[in-house]
Amino acid sequence: MSRLLNVEESPAAAAPAGPSMAAFLALGFRPLYIAGASWALISIALWIFTPQLLGEPMTLVAWHAHEMLWGFIITIAVGFLLTASATWTGFNPLQGKPLAVLCILWCVARIGFLLGGLTGFWIAAAAELAFFLMASIALARVMIKGRSRRNYGLPALILMLGVADLLYLLAVLQGNYVVLMERFDLGLIGMAVVALLIARRVIPFFAMRMVQGLQIPMLARSGHVQMTFSVLALVAGALVQITGTPMTPGSGPHALPLIMAASLFITGLISLGQLLYWKPQAVLRKPMLWILYLGYAFLGIGLLAAAWQFSNLFDPAILSGVLIRSATHVHLIGLAGFCILIIGMLTRTALGHLGRPLALDRSMLAGHWLMVAAVVLRLAALWPSAASLHLLHLAALAWVLSLGLYLWRFVPMLIRPRPDKPAPVSTPKKAAAAPVAQAR
Template identity: 60%
Template sequence: MAELPQVHEGGSAASRPDMNAFLSLGFRPLYIAGCGWALISLFIWIFAPQWIGQPLGGLAWHAHEMLWGFIATIAVAFLLTASATWTGFNPLKGAGLAGIVVLWLIARIGYLVGGEIATHIACASEIAFFVISAACLMRVMVKGKSRRNYGVPLLVLGLGAANALYLRAALDGDYVLLMRRFDLGMICMAVIALLIARRVIPFFSMRMVPGLALPMQVRSGQIQLAIGVIAIALGLAGLALPMAAALAAVGLVSLWQVARWKPLAVLHKPMLWILYLGYAAMGLGLIFAAWHTSGLATGVLARAAVHVHIIGMGGFAVLIIGMVTRTALGHLGRPLALDNSMLVSYYLMIAAVVLRLGALWPSSDSLWLLRAAALSWIACMALYLWRFVPMLIRPRPASPG
């Protein structure tokens, strides 16, 4: 797999912000938007929940904004960027890219403000965000004859469809159906994340560790993808036990892949082990999800919040903080090295995961642990934005010589 595309981003004065550079590839505005909203929305959820309007209020708002407002946004940002490498064509830039960012922003404001009109405008804007992104991805896949990636736009479209189903259940006030559709959206996102990560982790590792040779595991990846899609279909059909078996299989394949990637060889490279850790946590979370779906879990482990936070925070968020640093540095022509603030952001995210999972066990410390987890998360995202926004809004530095 080639490195992220070295697209000309306009302007030679890299010291000044440049709108052409900022809107040259999807990762630039959408990394800022997604990580910025991860910080803001969690602050609101934990410390100012009274600001959240109805009908998408309370837990329904928090779950939606974490999965579709943050995690899915970063995934779309990465795919809009990486697809330029896979196909040789940039799927979205300039005014078109600005347009989907505006749609994304309208959705965030509409859900927060609440009310019937604002919520329906937000729903329409968010559906348009996913549909346009999927259409642009498919256009360049076809144009570039990248047949092996034809499924990627369909998965993005599936993520948008799961979002629409979730919103419909929220507007209908059906909490049980809402949680089922959230799980489907999370599984759809997991399939996309596993697909992306199993391509980039071996590639990044072999580039950063001299002499390291890792198998790409194409066949196991194809099997994993197929079983993941089957799990989604079984969920839609309401077949809990077969769905649980499929989820367990996907999780086990994930853990097997991590073991095959020689994790001990990357322990001295934080930019790599953070990706390994996130991938392994996602596999473990899918196994817990299977346990929950089967109805066999008991006690605290029977709570959906356990597998949701293992996958959502331990898997998605840990992978994201690793990906948004590694891919931004690589594409922006910066040295692939972490400074202290980047490394601290990794540890803050890991601390947030541990504290949040600890808060799930009923005790007198649960509220304190929850708030500490939130503060660790907020500090992680703030550090990322402080370090990377100045780079993301400027052109690539000119190559020496």
């Protein structure tokens, strides 16, 4: 178990060295955590406060949805997997120049989608697809080399997220908002599969390591059922797109959306059930843990809301407002679920891999509470009222402050070597895994 889940390193007392490009490009989490968090801060500020700067052809809601999911959330997931897989397998998927190339592809995509224009759009799309292809190949290589059979599906999932991205970008050019949001949901569910797979493994492990005497069952059987139904929901969603099955409210129930909804409902229930088995009362005084529990709870609730939305079993003439808005399940899963989990994982895994004490200082704790505030305010803004715009602006401000605090605190650490190890140097590929092996 420790071989699969140990994604932390021992703290050290030595004074930090100066910034080092070799250290910065030593593991995927270092540049991608900075890139993802920075872009999440910038893109929300642009979306809320200066939307007039967004260009064609991907404007307003389409740009915001894409950049939050693929530009931020999935980017952080890729950074985590490129790091954790090094521990799971003993081989570093990407470091040095190849990792720099991956980051450059990511930057080209962000700039191209922001500046607009059809040429910039296609350059950005090509760069982003190359990003996913390169990441999935790197993950597959080390999974096979390290014989990490349990994780063979992860490279395929990353590749599928890239395919969902392509489908979304094609829908942008079609200008069909309904199709656009259906393909966004496909990417959202694909990311939910990845998030469930990661969180179900690491949250109990982190909790048992931090809370003395805490024992949590691994719930392997429920995890397998959870994965089966979440993948079934993803497949049903893909078939909805292939067959053109209508999913808009009032179109009536259809077989594929019902399968998708039922699968998501079961997945969400299992998630909430697992949370109870993880003994949440034991982590209430551990902010580094309860933030992860809270994100996982919202992810389960969001999946139940998505099941309600996709089932089409309600009459929109009777139920209206927030109950039938697609923004409800999108923000429950994407903001309350993914982003609360992300702020916790950004902190916990970075401290572990950087050889720092596993404890939150005041700025880190403030960042956690600000992210929770951003979620509460944004969800409150979903209810139409005279205060909605003000709530939206406050949510954006809390979001910017949360990620700003994270970057202020962690960038100086992420660009420096671990204080207990010298800066990495260029080594042959076979020897490059040594620092990772020492960290386990």
